[in-house]
Amino acid sequence: MLDKKFSPERQSAFAARFEAQKIAFGPVVFQCVRYAWKRGMLQALSDTGGTGLTIAELAATGRWTEYVLKVVLETCLSAGVVYLSAGRYVIDKTGYCVLTDAITQINLDFNHDVCYEGLFRLDESLDQEKPLGLTALGDWPTLYQGLSQLPEPAKTSWFAFDHHYSDTSFPDILPDVFATAPRRLMDIGANTGKFSCAALAYNPSVEMHLVDLPKQLTVAEENLRKAGVVERAHFHPVDLLDAEMALPANMDMIWMSQFLSCFSEPAIASILQRAAAALSPQGQLLIMDTFWDRQRYDIAAFCLINTSPYFTSMASGNSKIYESNDYIRLAEAAGLQLLTTRDDIGYCHSLLRFTRAGQ
Structure with missing residues (x-):
C-alpha cells in the first residue's frame, strides 16, 4: 500500500x-x-x-x-x-x-436518496456485518436482491451513481477486452446489460454469457433485445453467494466490472476459484474496479473510501471498496496470476488482467 x-x-x-x-x-x-x-x-x-x-x-x-x-x-x-x-x-x-458538476450532483443524490437514512444504523451494521440500514428502502437480505424494486428516487439515484462511474470506462476498455480475440465472453455481474450491449455491438462475432441474479437478468435481456443483440447472448441465473453453483465453462474471456466490491473476501475467493475453473486453457480474466490505492488524485481516493460505509449499511454488510492488492492476493490463491495492470481509466478505474497460473 x-x-x-x-x-x-x-x-x-x-x-x-x-x-x-x-x-x-x-x-x-x-x-x-x-x-x-x-x-x-x-x-x-x-x-x-x-x-x-x-x-x-x-x-x-x-x-x-x-x-x-x-x-x-x-x-x-x-x-x-x-x-x-x-x-x-x-x-x-x-x-x-x-x-x-455532474459527479458532485450524482454523489449528493446517491448519498441522500440511497444511503442517508440507512447510515443511521451504520454502527449496528458494522457490529453485525449485516446491511441493517437497508430496511429504510425495503425488506431484502441484501440490496442486490431488491435492486430492480428499489423505491424512487433511490432507484434512479443508485443507477445514476453506478452507471456514471462505469459508462466513462466502457468505451476505453473494449480494445483491452478483445485484444486476445475471445469468441466466448462471460459478463459476471451483468446488471442491466450495459457492458454486454457494448461488447456485442463492438464485436459482431462474440458470444456473450451473462451471469447474475434472475431479476437482474430479466432487465438485461430486455435491454439487449431493445439493442437488437440478444440473439448472441446466453443468460445464466446464478446466486454467486452459493459456492456450490459452478459457472459456465470453457470461456475465452471472463469480465467483471465494479462487481467484486459487492462481496466479502471469503465470497470473492469463492467467485475467483469458480471463475478460474470456467476459463478455457488459454482464457483470461479481466477485472475492472475502483481501487482507492491506485488513484492519481486524493479527491478520487476520498470518494471511494467513503463509499465503503454504503456497502456496510445498505448493500451487503461485509463488502467495501478494496485495495488492488486484496484482489491480487485472492486471485493468486485461486490459481490465477496477474499479467498486466492499467490505471487511469474513466474517472477512477483500473484494469487487472489475469490468466491461470503457469500459462
Whole structure:
C-alpha cells in the first residue's frame, strides 16, 4: 500500500479542531447545501453573474421566507459554498461545483436518496456485518436482491451513481477486452446489460454469457433485445453467494466490472476459484474496479473510501471498496496470476488482467 495522508503536513491544533467540527456538523451541512441546490437558491445567486443578492432581494421573489434563507445560506456560508460581500450573498467556486458538476450532483443524490437514512444504523451494521440500514428502502437480505424494486428516487439515484462511474470506462476498455480475440465472453455481474450491449455491438462475432441474479437478468435481456443483440447472448441465473453453483465453462474471456466490491473476501475467493475453473486453457480474466490505492488524485481516493460505509449499511454488510492488492492476493490463491495492470481509466478505474497460473 502507498503511504497516504489527507491532512496537511503542518496542521495547527486550532486548524485540526476546526476540521473536527466540520465532521461533527457534516450531516447538517450536507442537508442545507443540498436544499440550497435543489430549491434553486444557488441557481438564483449564479444568475446574478457574480453580483449576488441580499436576503431581502431573495425573499422578494416569494420563493423562500427570510427565515429559511438565513438558516440555509448561513450554513452554505460556513461551508464555503457562498460568501458575503457588502451584505450580498455571492456563489463561490464550491457552490458552482454543486450547481454544475455532474459527479458532485450524482454523489449528493446517491448519498441522500440511497444511503442517508440507512447510515443511521451504520454502527449496528458494522457490529453485525449485516446491511441493517437497508430496511429504510425495503425488506431484502441484501440490496442486490431488491435492486430492480428499489423505491424512487433511490432507484434512479443508485443507477445514476453506478452507471456514471462505469459508462466513462466502457468505451476505453473494449480494445483491452478483445485484444486476445475471445469468441466466448462471460459478463459476471451483468446488471442491466450495459457492458454486454457494448461488447456485442463492438464485436459482431462474440458470444456473450451473462451471469447474475434472475431479476437482474430479466432487465438485461430486455435491454439487449431493445439493442437488437440478444440473439448472441446466453443468460445464466446464478446466486454467486452459493459456492456450490459452478459457472459456465470453457470461456475465452471472463469480465467483471465494479462487481467484486459487492462481496466479502471469503465470497470473492469463492467467485475467483469458480471463475478460474470456467476459463478455457488459454482464457483470461479481466477485472475492472475502483481501487482507492491506485488513484492519481486524493479527491478520487476520498470518494471511494467513503463509499465503503454504503456497502456496510445498505448493500451487503461485509463488502467495501478494496485495495488492488486484496484482489491480487485472492486471485493468486485461486490459481490465477496477474499479467498486466492499467490505471487511469474513466474517472477512477483500473484494469487487472489475469490468466491461470503457469500459462
